[in-house]
Amino acid sequence: MIESNYLLTDEQMMQFITKGYLVLRNELPNQLHQSIMNQINHVMHNEGNPGNNILPRVPDIQQLFDTPTVKGALSSVLGPDYYMHPHRHCHYNQPGNETPGGGQWHKDGYWSSMRSHRPWWAMIFYYTHDITEDLGPTAIMPGTQYYEKFIDEQGETLLPTGKAGTMVLVHFDLWHRASLNVSPLDRYMLKFQFLRLRAPEIPTWNHQSKEMIVPEGTPATHLNLWQDVWDWLRGERLIKQDNNSTSEKRLLSLQINLESEDPTVRGRSADELGQLGAAASSCAPSLGNLLNDPVETTALNAAYALGHLETQGINTLISHLTEGSTLIAERAAYGLQAAGDEAIPELLRVMKHADEKRRALAAFVLGMIGSSAGEVTSTLISSLQDESEWVRRNAVEALGMIKNADESIVLALAKVLKDSLRSETNDASDSNNQTAKTSYVVSQRYITNKIGYTAALSLLRTGHVGDVREAVSSLAEALHSQDRYVRAYAAEALTHLRTAEAVDILIRYYRSSRWCPDTSKTSTF
Structure with missing residues (x-):
């Protein structure tokens, strides 16, 4: 402690x-x-x-x-x-x-x-x-x-x-x-x-004040983004303010400022509208337009502001997630993360979208929200069969972030991990060539088994839930993965589980993999 x-x-x-x-x-x-x-x-x-x-x-x-x-x-x-x-x-x-x-x-x-x-x-x-x-x-x-x-x-x-x-x-x-x-x-x-192995439930630092006090000298202003991180780390949702007293004149002024030639003015106006919450919902379409702003700082403020505008903000973000360019969709995803549980029903609908990018982003947001409400768990498990590796991987990671994971998640992740290990025996070059059209797949070359890597990480986060035998079995196989990071995660997950079987597997594994820090090319014994 x-x-x-x-x-x-x-x-x-x-x-x-x-x-x-x-x-x-x-x-x-x-x-x-x-x-x-x-x-x-x-x-x-x-x-x-x-x-x-x-x-x-x-x-x-x-x-x-x-x-x-x-x-x-x-x-x-x-x-x-x-x-x-x-x-x-x-x-x-x-x-x-x-x-x-x-x-x-x-x-x-x-x-x-x-x-x-x-x-x-x-x-x-x-x-x-x-x-x-x-x-x-x-x-x-x-x-x-x-x-x-x-x-x-x-x-x-x-x-x-x-x-x-x-x-x-x-x-x-x-x-x-x-x-x-x-x-x-x-x-x-x-x-x-x-x-981090799990989403925060309470503050884990010397927390004294619920109020977010911004330090002097911040290089830019992102009040809604910072508030999202602050509240998430505290394990709490943003407390909606009663801003019905906001004058129509002030709202109109802020909406006009969203079209200013000065990106700083646009960004600050977006930030202030997000602070007003649902009272600024009439400005949602204008904020949505700023998701394509050439100045990224302004676009981020618009995304997080929309995340605080409740139904109108969520609908605007979903529209841009499903219909906008990849850049706009990614920015909308961050805003939906800030919207929290209220965005889940619409995100579940996006999980059926024809475009793999939209499905993948929806899975990412569901993981960031971390709730098992409604059909989130079953939808993510179903997405493990998606034809897109990007969608499958996002679903795998999202399942590892669910706050109240159940045994169905662990069993699904164990199966995914085993399946990914079997695929390692195939010709890797042929496999990569088949999916090279997706830029996501050909990035991160330092991870050779992306699905297995993410499944092992998610089991590190959730493998202790329910009957752990399937988790232990899959992690034991993963100790022999061709991907060094899959092996590392598997060893750590088994260490966390610490069942008699897990410990026995680790002892046998470490006997043949122990590194001697004193041995070098100049050593003779």
Whole structure:
């Protein structure tokens, strides 16, 4: 149990929500950081970058993530049962790095079929040594975690610095890059990824105030988006305000401003209309038009505003989800996520849409809402037979996010996982060529069995429900998947289940897969 004084405060949580990062100061002695750096230096120069094996190669690194400071921060953002993802990497920035600017601005490759604004994922950047701007720390652009497009010079570049042991906790989708190392020293940064195993039911930080207080210096204003994340993390829905007193004159003014040539004016007006809730429902068509706004920040505000306009907002979002371009449909999906349970009946209808993109987005939203109300579970299970891999994968992930999962979900996921493992025996190149027309399928090449990967993750989240024998059976087979991440998830899921059979399977598996961190190409015994 983490002591409460190590959990984040409301102010820190709001900084993470609005700016996408927090700098953590680790309490471990400098001698440990120096030892870790020396070990990494030896490995990098004598054996090369160990990639995902950096932790077993330098086991002392685990001490960093076992400190109350780090566990408290991750528990606050991702819940107390968060999971360290098997992908981790040592970023080595050599002196005199000649790459212009030190690297390109980017988001990390994501592990789901669509990026989530809500923090299901996070990353930590750890520096083994004192980090100054001269050493080329990883640059971040605060507040950009919700943007698909890079905002370039419109954003602020921040170079987090500090003493050895400095850690930067970032929203998984924050734009970042390596900066130029102009020092004579090597710069090492360890990147570790973490994921949430279940949707929040209560706040898991030192929560004091229900009111969302936006910190100063936020790079943009997304009140409805931030409110959605804040309330979701608190395990609560937005409390609808009685705004019947809003004057017709004010509504008309805001609606006119939605057509302003200034995107900032358009965006702020959309945000304010969302704060008014159903009282602004007459503005839904105008907000719907902004889903195609060339300025992404404005379009996001319109999407989340519509999500707060109840029936009129939901109908407008559904219309754009089913009839708009792919970009517009994706933006509408985020707005429907904010609408919550009230959007479920319409989303279930979209699950029968002729276009795979619309069905896939509807499944994504149902997972983000996380409710098992009505026919959600049965519809998602039926979608596991969909002809589209994108739809099937979104349904698999959505089933793992259902808050009140039942045994039918576990059985369905176990079958999907086994079926995906059998498909690995087929000629992978032929399989990929058959579906290459779908851009979704040919992306994320680091996941070779996308359905199996997602099914194993969903079983990690839900496999404990009901009779776990089928889950254990499928996970045992998955330990021998051709996909390294399927194997990793399967091992972790079996560890979580801890039945006698699961433990026996793991013991036999680990006997043949144990990594010796002291063995290298120079070892003789």
